[in-house]
Amino acid sequence: MIKSVLVANRGEIACRVFRTCRELGIATVAVFSDADAGALHVREADTAVRLPGATPAETYLRGDLLVAAALASGADAVHPGYGFLSENADFARAVAGAGLTWIGPPPDAIEAMASKTRAKELMGLPPLNLADVTERDLPLLIKASAGGGGRGMRVVRQLADLEAQLTAARAEALGAFGDGDVFVEPYVEGGRHVEVQILADAHGTVWVLGTRDCSLQRRHQKVIEEAPAPGLRPEMVDELYALAVRAVKATDYRGAGTVEFLVAGAKAHFLEMNTRLQVEHPVTEAVFGLDLVALQLRVAEGDALPPSPPAPRGHAIEARLYAEDPANGWAPQTGTIHQLAFDGARLDAGYADGDTIGVHYDPMIAKVVVHGATRAEAARKLAHALERARVHGPATNRDLLVRSLRHPDFTDGPDHLDSDSASAYQGPQGPRLDTGFYDRNLADVTAPLPGAAHAALAAALADAASRAGRFGGGWRNVPSQPQVKRYGEHEVRYRLARQGLEADGHPGVRLDCATPDRVRLEVGGLIREFGVSRYGDGVVYVDTASGCHALTAHPRFTDPSDLVAPGSLLAPMPGVVARVADGVEEGCRVHAGQPLLWLEAMKMEHRISAPASGTLTALHAAPGRQVEVGALLAVVASEAEEA
Template sequence: MTEGPMMITSVLVANRGEIACRVFRTCRELGIRTVAVHSDADENALHARVADAAVRLPGVTPAETYLRGDLIVKAAMDAGADAVHPGYGFLSENAGFARAVLDAGMVWIGPPPAAIEAMASKTRAKQLMGIEPLGDGEVAEADLPVLVKAAAGGGGRGMRIVRRLADLDAELTAARAEAASAFGDGEVFVEPYVEGGRHVEVQILADTHGTVWALGTRDCSLQRRHQKVIEEAPAPGLPPALLDELHDMAVRAARAVSYVGAGTVEFLVADHPATGPKAHFLEMNTRLQVEHPVTEAVFGIDLVAEQVRVAEGHALEKEPPRARGHAVEARLYAEDPGRDWAPQTGRLHRLAVPGVRLDTGYTDGDHIGVHYDPMIAKVVVHAPTRAEALRRLAGALERAAVHGPVTNRDLLVRSLRHEEFTAGRMDTGFYDRHLPALTAPHADPHAPLAAALADAHAHAHDHARPRSRFGGWRNVPSQPQVKRYAMAGEEHEVHYRHTRQGLTADGVRVVHADARLVVLEVDGVRRKYEVARYGTKVYVNATELTALPRFPEPTDRQEPGSLLAPMPGTVVRVADGLAEGARVEAGQPLLWLEAMKMEHRISAPAAGTLTVLHAVPGQQVEVGTLLAVVQEEIS
């Protein structure tokens, strides 16, 4: 009697955060038990809380925890898991880890180790596709610009654009350090950088019976630091002949390594005056991609469920399902795009984006820490047409409640409505061209008044607060109440009055005011303002404000030329030979901070003398920590 496909009963996800939660969701639907692993920093993280079982990995850095394949295999065995799903990032493209899982007698929910080995190194993958990358010493002035890229892993880590030959050695060093920290492999390579190209990829799914599906295209051109921000399926505006070529190349890459499971083949599509759009092979990611939900939405399938079925030995249908409609995904990050994308940390008080698919590793009250990627959630919509999908996603994000650290939410809304993006004319240089306009301060001018009125109502009805013997109003019409708020980098002073008729404000009719909802009428137009407060932070609809004291307290003055830590993180490097008393040039790199798996360079603000150097490698710093002081040279 022929045995049928095996049945997986318990899955350990060798990952954290959003992707672990997303895999667990499908496992629960399939009736499969779930096991999480967590670092000490993630002890109370959502993925550790929602799994049926969780195993601690001692330490906080990826190198101590999520990159320790031996500890993860032991965790799976101890918890009784019979399969391991790697998610994306960390060890997902590590052939040695895949072999260790298989050698331990468990099912690997991913491609064969040999296929990972062939494609996980981007240099070997290019050679397999007949492309030879440049060697470190082979780059000439004529080759510029070039891209330095990590051979292992992805997500933009270990990647640098080099436009001057003099910068190559420094960028190679930085890329190697970042790649080693993120992936445990410091190998990098150099390839030509194509200006003005679109990042287009093809989702593939293959079984053990020889069937390979090419599940359409995705466009992931909107990127910051080579990491995707907005993705969509299908890629808009590609001619049919190019689509056929992309699908054929993706299937050919999969068959070349006897691929099994879900994977993605990535291309750069650039316009050539003589030949039109042309596809350049970039790499094959031998894992599930962050942006897989848009393909799921368009094809009506669950890729994680298909991964499990393929790992169990089930055969795919000969032809994939038909694509329907258009899907768009936006990555909501805890970062400040207007300050060089600086990652942010702190408590996420509230996260609510109604009416959309929300893939996240956080719930209300969770803490966003410094150790891992700053992505809070993926927001996904599906609609009959691209225009409808863009409109739905922009509207959902605009109305979302995101209370906590600074995020890129406003940038996402503006990007989705930008005429270049809505027309499908975007490329990977989109944010290089448009970032200043997309991050220009903008806030509702009546938000401070709404905050003040809600606060006044809350205080008037707070029985725990000391009450005036004169009640909540003052019979002194010439003396209004005053509150001050910081909003969009500026201070705003609000005047309002308590009267027998209720709260009033000059030029504005107060229709309604309570602690959570304020309705104002200005020039005959009535608008609602939902208000939430957490300490001094106030959120009025999508606008964040900070309540300021009535009489500002004096603050410490920083010495001119002070370099303060722009984010919490770890000092990973100080420039060779740098010491107090050294002369530095404007823009000269002085030290590097690592935060949320990315390196951030701190440079001299002006030419002068380094008079103070507090930073030392390995030092943990908080926002505002004094790192160094450069005394400017006065000419």
């Protein structure tokens, strides 16, 4: 009987496992790097152990320190979570060798599936031989043999690019997983990412817990997941189930695991088996009414599963809330989360109000999950929960998620298709629900949120109320000049006169009421509410029924030293300069969009490109240099400036 569990992980998954442990009366132990000393998972655990490490990213990869922490804390079991050492057979053996219970599959099963190349061979699907690759094999996908999450992955469309992309993929894989081995396989255009959840015990029982669709991805990392995968032919589902059970039987598997496929037309391509709990496991829990972590614990204790799982019901969708700017190359963001509040949804979060998102780890803030009787109902509920949430802090992908859930390419598909229908939604241009969703629709789902001008007006009126006290439509001001406030690109000029609100550019807008944190305006005969929040960082958050506007308040007078020279390239995030492009040096000519250098942050490389064609007049970046957000990296004098 397990009495105390150490989670060899951090953030959201550690908090998730702790929640189940508390419900089962099991004590919890957290581990943390110096960067995570004040993290939510540390605060929620009964006991916490600091892990020394050369860098924050390496800390959670020290299996010897994790085992020592478990023994020192009195834990008798270890849950690996996902990422880090969760699929490391040597770590699983070390845990068992120390007399601790490993909450996961047997080490031999992990080892059999740890390398994607070995896993494919085990399934009878060997990868391409690099020496035999020709133009006919294009496009190609380079993947890291170890690990996942899109790291070490590259798409190659021209054979001439293969060697350079292999070098970059190997470097990224080595940095992320300590293993630089990669392989290539055909890149399937327009495929769907479909996976099967399995759970097996030590007594021969195997549960197949339905399918999930995880096709909406950016940088090969999942953004929106749902269960069951919609629109699959019954015979396709049967085939996926059979292949998943084959993987279980081939490895004498025990515990939770996921078998992943790329489905294109009527064909399923095996991708890999993840020998751990998946990030998206909550959608399966919602559909089957199960707690997969609790079942992992039962299996680890040697209990037998019932002969069959509960029957599935309804549909569940999960959205991953990331601190990132999708319209700016998905650049990760850092900073303080002032408020994080959702209604009408399950929230699995690794952060709470007041926590800071740093540069050392993945920028996922939380997973937001809803369940509905149908797919359409679940999508509607999740979009509404995201839209009405209070997410104040660094920029996030929240608006992108809302628009994705309402986009025709996502919504225009039935909950189920009969055996005569295609295995992917079909539209005028072919499949709609596929991994190319954001390639096609990024501009649509990242367009600026409408209503920013009204939000800026509400922010200005709330600011006035904070200085003058509560006022309504009858409050008047009689100076000769209007009040002026500037928020980003929006200049607000208004006057509160005897006849009410007079605001330039807002004809017919009437002020109903204003307090320091709430403004009510009548716009076109409709009353609209604006929630206004400030946290002392110069950003005003205005929550509306259609989302939140983060407005930067400009001071009335600007210090000349704060002005940025045209063509300046500033670090979009804290990080380390990974490398500078070959031939890039001060005085060289560059063209618009040309990669100049790469920053490494949040376990990913981020390209910094020339904003315009011209001359590189300054280069302040050097490999290995640590930079803070806003640091000057380079300056490009455009051709227009040179003329």
